[in-house]
Ligand SMILES: *[C@@H]1O[C@H](CO)[C@@H](O)[C@H](O)[C@H]1NC(C)=O
Ligand SMILES: *[C@@H]1O[C@H](CO)[C@@H](O)[C@H](O)[C@H]1NC(C)=O
Ligand SMILES: *[C@@H]1O[C@H](CO)[C@@H](O)[C@H](O)[C@H]1NC(C)=O
Ligand SMILES: *[C@@H]1O[C@H](CO)[C@@H](O)[C@H](O)[C@H]1NC(C)=O
Ligand SMILES: *[C@@H]1O[C@H](CO)[C@@H](O)[C@H](O)[C@H]1NC(C)=O
Ligand SMILES: *[C@@H]1O[C@H](CO)[C@@H](O)[C@H](O)[C@H]1NC(C)=O
């Protein structure tokens with residue numbers, strides 16, 4: 228699967244930087260250390276998110292509880308995160324509930340425009356989302372720290388006038404708002420009119436007793452050249468006020484962390500005698516690596532058998548509850564994933580290789596039925612967008628896709644039941660080759676020199692037909708360069 232290869236790719240760097248010893252003692256402290264590392268992995272992504280988006284001044288302080296709006300669509304020069312989408316504009320916020328609750332203001336939605344405002348805990352669990360696929364009521368929503376009673380209440384306006392309440396299990400968290408972009412000329416409107424209407428307001432009560440979220444807390448005095456050691460040091464600083472999402476599991480988790488050498492009293496880590504951190508780290512990575520190849524974690528998609536497409540089970544997407552292994556895997560390759568009500572990311576399971584050196588034709592058997600929007604985006608082997616003269620990185624419901632007879636898939640005359648089930652095609656072909664003119668509107672450029680690439684299919688606001696076997700998922704075939712257009716049905 229694409230994600231697994233990407234995972235290896237990302238890990239290569241870590242493993243080179245930190246060579247692993249082979250001794251493997253089996254004490255309970257050793258086992259607890261493996262579990263603690265699996266548990267801690269998403270913190271790496273949280274620290275990156277905070278450090279790249281929120282450092283505000285020379286003393287490295289963070290701007291918390293305020294939106295950082297991204298005002299341009301990602302293109303091939305964008306290197307901040309891997310696998311960026313080119314469908315939406317992001318607005319990010321670092322949530323700090325240590326000094327009290329925070330209120331988020333949701334503006335009136337423009338008719339037809341999809342947005343989603345997901346709120347995450349410190350470990351990347353999408354505890355709650357406000358948005359088109361769930362509840363897009365304009366108004367004020369309360370975000371509060373409720374370690375023993377985390378969850379999401381999007382009930383009608385309550386006595387205090389809140390349109391809903393998000394209860395985070397952790398005192399620190401994150402928001403990654405996505406607003407649908409229709410086309411390149413739509414960006415200015417979103418930036419000048421829509422983004423400024425989203426607001427965060429700290430209430431400064433009730434105090435949690437936790438320290439404020441600072442750059443020093445996440446970065447200072449960690450042994451960063453020793454990844455497992457620095458991860459456990461970081462976890463020891465935050466564990467007390469940032470328990471497991473499921474209150475029923477938090478005591479067990481705390482006991483495991485203590486057995487691994489984390490002190491909740493002194494909020495520090497001491498390596499227990501006999502523990503081999505290097506082999507624990509290696510074992511933890513092995514566990515995480517098994518996540519995407521374990522069929523028990525996957526939901527087969529579509530009607531073909533055996534299935535060529537799958538996605539992580541809805542119960543393991545975006546919000547991971549007690550599945551710390553899945554949480555770690557997604558935390559490393561697809562951090563701040565949305566839950567399956569908001570979006571699904573079907574993975575093509577046929578090839579174990581990155582695509583390379585070949586032209587592919589993707590046949591869609593009709594339009595996917597989504598409340599929001601959908602797209603297929605090409606990335607290079609490192610997860611970045613592929614440079615090309617058209618600046619085209621994805622195709623989907625807002626592109627000028629055509630049927631083989633030239634009729635527009637999403638333009639005029641394309642609606643109605645017949646059109647919904649009619650096949651259309653995309654061509655994945657290298658920028659090295661001049662694309663035939665009758666393929667140009669349906670062409671997705673792949674890298675030069677036969678280099679590796681991967682793609683991600685995204686369905687925002689998926690309807691049931693996409694997961695219950697009704698929708699026939701795309702078929703992908705290797706073809707000659709600029710193949711003849713398939714005949715119209
Ligand atoms: C540690 O884990 C290994 C492998 O899962 C297991 O075989 C062993 O019994 C465990 N040891 C302890 C002390 O829990
Ligand atoms: C840096 O920014 C933070 C957050 O805005 C502020 O509290 C702090 O006083 C600033 N520090 C300096 C040295 O300007
Ligand atoms: C890519 O995005 C950057 C940042 O928005 C912009 O400066 C640059 O011109 C863009 N490049 C292309 C080819 O559009
Ligand atoms: C996804 O999030 C929405 C809104 O927070 C919630 O209503 C829904 O139950 C969640 N779905 C799953 C599968 O967790
Ligand atoms: C781009 O989107 C806007 C909506 O914001 C629409 O009015 C306009 O017609 C679209 N332009 C093109 C070229 O599709
Ligand atoms: C679709 O075609 C129209 C007319 O040629 C063009 O203005 C628009 O930019 C195209 N949209 C995309 C997303 O390529």
Ligand SMILES: *[C@@H]1O[C@H](CO)[C@@H](O)[C@H](O)[C@H]1NC(C)=O
Nearest residue numbers: 582583584585676677678679
């Ligand atoms: C693509 O083909 C070329 C020429 O046959 C070969 O050198 C290159 O290694 C291939 N690339 C990949 C990623 O397989």
